[in-house]
Amino acid sequence: MSSGLKEEKTKVSPHFAQFNDLASEAVGGKVLFATDDWFAVAENLLKRQDPEFKADLFTEFGKWMDGWETRRKRIPGHDWCIIQLGVPEHLPELPSRGKRMGTAASDEEFELITKLNSDTWEILVPMTELKPGYLESSHSYFTVRSKQRWTHIRLNIYPDGGIARFKVYGVGKRDWSAVGANDLEDLIAMANGGVCLGFSDAHFGHPRNLISLGRANNMADGWETARRLDRPPVLKVDDNDIVQVSGSEWAIFRLGHPGVITHIEIDTNHFKGNYPDSCKIDAYILTPEEENEAVKQKWNIKSDVKWKLLLPATKLKPHKRHFFESNSIQLHEVITHVRFTIAPDGGVSRLRFWGFPRFHLSKQHQ
Structure with a gap:
């Protein structure tokens, strides 16, 4: 994430970027779990408005960032979060995450989220290198070929780091x-x-x-x-x-x-x-x-x-x-x-x- 995100976008968006953002908090998308929320919480990923950069703003945990940013990992594994897509559904509720900045997932939260077996979910986008958050490289778009209906997404970042916004473009699927x-x-x-x-x-x-x-x-x-x-x-x-x-x-x-x-x-x-x-x-x-x-x-x-x-x-x-x-x-x-x-x-x-x-x-x- 960088101050370049405040500038006018020059990169042409693909056609699918005008579809509905099914992960947006504005349509009911929410974060169910994140391994780490040290610098900035995962809920920021789902904001409708563009991310901000405030050069001189710091918190007790470090630089304030308008996105999801985890601490630099010093233990095995990688960071990930689970997002429930919007468009209301009758889905099982998990406990609210509450205030998370400066924390990592507890053992109890890990135990609860393993019931979703997210490590076995179908891969929609394979591991792909991302570019830094400057104007010319901050936006990455991926086409998903799956035609199946999905209700939850697992976003993996390797091994740690920050993402400003995460959008899942698609079409709601009603059982007519x-x-x-x-x-x-x-x-x-x-x-x-x-x-x-x-x-x-x-x-x-x-x-x-x-x-x-x-x-x-x-x-x-x-x-x-x-x-x-x-x-x-x-x-x-x-x-x-x-x-x-x-x-x-x-x-x-x-x-x-x-x-x-x-x-x-x-x-x-x-x-x-x-x-x-x-x-x-x-x-x-x-x-x-x-x-x-x-x-x-x-x-x-x-x-x-x-x-x-x-x-x-x-x-x-x-x-x-x-x-x-x-x-x-x-x-x-x-x-x-x-x-x-x-x-x-x-x-x-x-x-x-x-x-x-x-x-x-x-x-x-x-």
């Missing part, structure tokens, strides 16, 4: 076999398998936050774009009081399950002076092959893929939950993907698509 055809579900929720696949701008907050758990804690917990500079110098509105601008921002999501949408919620909670003037929502059915191609093209997709209007242009208000029922929704057929467009710019905290899960037997084109 237990859901009835008439059960109303939030089909876009990350807990149900919804995922962001592309966006036009994420200057202040990523659109994946829109489908996170609960209501947003603050503006940073939502999606916010930069202020567009292509707006006219003097704004005008139409008969519906919607500001007339040529530009807009968008985010595209794959639903956790194909379905028919019956209710929509758009929440501008916390966005009081920077909420969008209006929004609209389009939908479509895409096959996995078409989705992959669209992602490669950054959603500059072929003209024969025509989005269908789900919710027409609608005026929004600040710091408010907006609810739309079936009489406001213009599309009542199975969809797999949605495009959420805001105009001209601004921030939204949450997006909910309530509907009935359905399977589609064939593609539906206009």
Whole structure:
């Protein structure tokens, strides 16, 4: 970890880095066990915000660091921790770790954690050399090929040292076999398998936050774009009081399950002076092959893929939950993907698509 982490990132992130961070404390991820927390506790790994570096700050245990840092090992073995992924599950609870800085795991904690047999778990990323925490080398990305559903991750570091943040990008996996055809579900929720696949701008907050758990804690917990500079110098509105601008921002999501949408919620909670003037929502059915191609093209997709209007242009208000029922929704057929467009710019905290899960037997084109 170094002061370079405070600087603007220049390395291009892989596409999967816009998926849901399933280990984040913001979605319920938590540390169950760590062999050592001497300089900085393992819980810091799961923070949403970027790590800080404070050159002159020290604790009684040494240099203050905003990450997980263990002492320099002088005994056999290596350091490791176990993380329970977020997206709520009915999993056995282990005792709270409490305040840990300056400590190592006790014999009792080791005995308890051995019941998970984590030393026999499947290897997702083999032992790999990491680079030091300078700007040009601090971020390491690894592609995981496994398609299996996982609930816990064991992070091993060899033999000791520090990591600032640990993110596990992926898609929540719901057991839809237990859901009835008439059960109303939030089909876009990350807990149900919804995922962001592309966006036009994420200057202040990523659109994946829109489908996170609960209501947003603050503006940073939502999606916010930069202020567009292509707006006219003097704004005008139409008969519906919607500001007339040529530009807009968008985010595209794959639903956790194909379905028919019956209710929509758009929440501008916390966005009081920077909420969008209006929004609209389009939908479509895409096959996995078409989705992959669209992602490669950054959603500059072929003209024969025509989005269908789900919710027409609608005026929004600040710091408010907006609810739309079936009489406001213009599309009542199975969809797999949605495009959420805001105009001209601004921030939204949450997006909910309530509907009935359905399977589609064939593609539906206009």
